[in-house]
Amino acid sequence: MDYNFEQFTEFKGKFTPIISLGKTGGFGFSTGFVERNKLGEYKYIKVFYDKLKNAVAFNFQKEKTEGAVKFKNRGTGGYFSSKSFIGKYNIDPKKYQGRYTPKKIEVSNVGEVYVIELKDRNTDKQIDNKLDNNSSI
Numbered sequence: 001m002d003y004n005f006e007q008f009t010e011f012k013g014k015f016t017p018i019i020s021l022g023k024t025g026g027f028g029f030s031t032g033f034v035e036r037n038k039l040g041e042y043k044y045i046k047v048f049y050d051k052l053k054n055a056v057a058f059n060f061q062k063e064k065t066e067g068a069v070k071f072k073n074r075g076t077g078g079y080f081s082s083k084s085f086i087g088k089y090n091i092d093p094k095k096y097q098g099r100y101t102p103k104k105i106e107v108s109n110v111g112e113v114y115v116i117e118l119k120d121r122n123t124d125k126q127i128d129n130k131l132d133n134n135s136s137i
Helices: 031-036 083-088 121-135
Strands: 019-021 027-029 044-050 055-061 078-080 098-100 103-107 111-117
Antiparallel strands (some): 019 098, 027 078, 055 111
């Protein structure tokens, strides 16, 4: 039986499509997210917020348009500084920091967006700890 092996050499890449919120308030986009969604040529991003669902939506742009901010695409994923966004909506990045798996949806008058729903990581940890403690009973 013959095999057609291909050597894997990309050990530093992150192939899971993830959007992360850092504790200082920046949003990061994994290499997997950028590559899977073919965003290598996109240089700007528009950001939207749904207060009721605590959800953030990202719309990527190739050209500068009104309301878009610079998306820094580093070849190993991308990021943008979101201190103004975090401040306006009073989002505590330490409370919501972490990795999120986005959903891709279509929004009228905007187009294709990638949505994450921010979760209180402190509450989630407390719930996990309670479940762990109760499971040993």
